[in-house]
Amino acid sequence: MRIREWQDILEDVTEQDVDPDDWRSVAGDRASGVGEDMYLAHPRGGVYFLKTYAKNPFEVRGVGTRVARKVDDDIDSFLPDNREADRFAVQSPPEDEDHAESVSKRLETVLEAHADAPTTPQDLFDDVMAALESPAFGPMEYDQYDRPDELEELADRFEEAEELLDAELEELVETDEVDRGFM
Structure with missing residues (x-):
């Protein structure tokens, strides 16, 4: 598993040669500490996991990795698929x-x-x-004040990535000398 800057992960997402409107996302507060967790998934593009926090009003910091090459039935059950869900987009x-x-x-x-x-x-x-010409957009399950149940389920499925990314993000927060994110 290769841990990288969160913007590098989003660049991977935008460069995928897949249908841009088939992406789905689940996001919410981190289980512990400052920041948010986000999964971005595409049936053919794979599953990406990001952990970010707002260092200040102008700068978001974070890390991420690809946790699966494709969306299988188990992962699919935790991703939104209805058009009434919130929406997200990645822009270039x-x-x-x-x-x-x-x-x-x-x-x-x-x-x-x-x-x-x-x-x-x-x-x-x-x-x-x-x-x-958005390279990635679709339905999103998001809670800005808590963690959606689907986010907990995905964290359980990708426990190793959860632990590694948590440690990396905590190191960033510590290096930045920020004890809480900007709100």
Whole structure:
């Protein structure tokens, strides 16, 4: 298991050659200590586990790893699959000014179309993410004040990763001389 910076893990996610709207996520408070835990999963892209905390209002620090090459039935049972769940997205900035202009025109077209027709929040979200060329988005089970049961179940399944990432994140917190995350 290779533990890396959390942003490197997200870069791996964005570079996957998979359907961007098939990603799913579970996230919430860490079981102990400051910060949050997050699992990102895709049927063909694998399962990634991140532990992060806000060092200050401008900087998030963390670590992560890939814990599975694919989503099996056991893991799948803990991931949200309904369109009524919360939503998440991973974004990459436009490559240059021309790309930014192209993306903004597509986004404007999508918003105009949804303003003129009946729509659901989920459909709007999906269309906006497609217009922005989001490399990963989908349903998310998230609790900003606690840990969803699904997060506990995944932590039990990936106990070794939980322990290793916890130790690495605690080391970051200690090195940063932060005894609590920024809220």
